[in-house]
Amino acid sequence: MTQAEPAADGPKTDPVLAGYRRSIDNIDAALVCMLAERFRITQAVGEYKARTSLPPADPGREAQQVTRLRRLAVEADLDPEFSEKFIRFVIEEVIRHHQQHQAAEVEKG
Numbered sequence: 001m002t003q004a005e006p007a008a009d010g011p012k013t014d015p016v017l018a019g020y021r022r023s024i025d026n027i028d029a030a031l032v033c034m035l036a037e038r039f040r041i042t043q044a045v046g047e048y049k050a051r052t053s054l055p056p057a058d059p060g061r062e063a064q065q066v067t068r069l070r071r072l073a074v075e076a077d078l079d080p081e082f083s084e085k086f087i088r089f090v091i092e093e094v095i096r097h098h099q100q101h102q103a104a105e106v107e108k109g
Contacts, residue, residue, distance in 0.1 A: 056095050
């Protein structure tokens with residue numbers, strides 16, 4: 001068996017594939033932790049915006065982020081379309097949270 005061939009009993013025992021999968025699992029765990037931290041910070045931003053009557057969305061900032069992440073994606077040899085879809089999904093979720101903070105602030109006040 002060469003390095004490129006899977007083990008005879010399948011991918012579950014293929015040590016090369018298992019190593020790749022461990023690396024992917026570690027990266028996935030890091031991504032989840034990074035997203036959790038990002039959302040902790042954006043929650044604080046949403047609370048601040050609600051207290052100071054700032055709008056939940058900031059289209060100028062969002063456009064800057066999309067442009068910046070597309071550039072970073074190209075530099076990292078990642079599909080910029082994918083990176084834009086990803087950040088737009090994150091931004092939409094952040095705005096939804098900010099809108100919830102705005103609604104809660106209105107109910108208080």
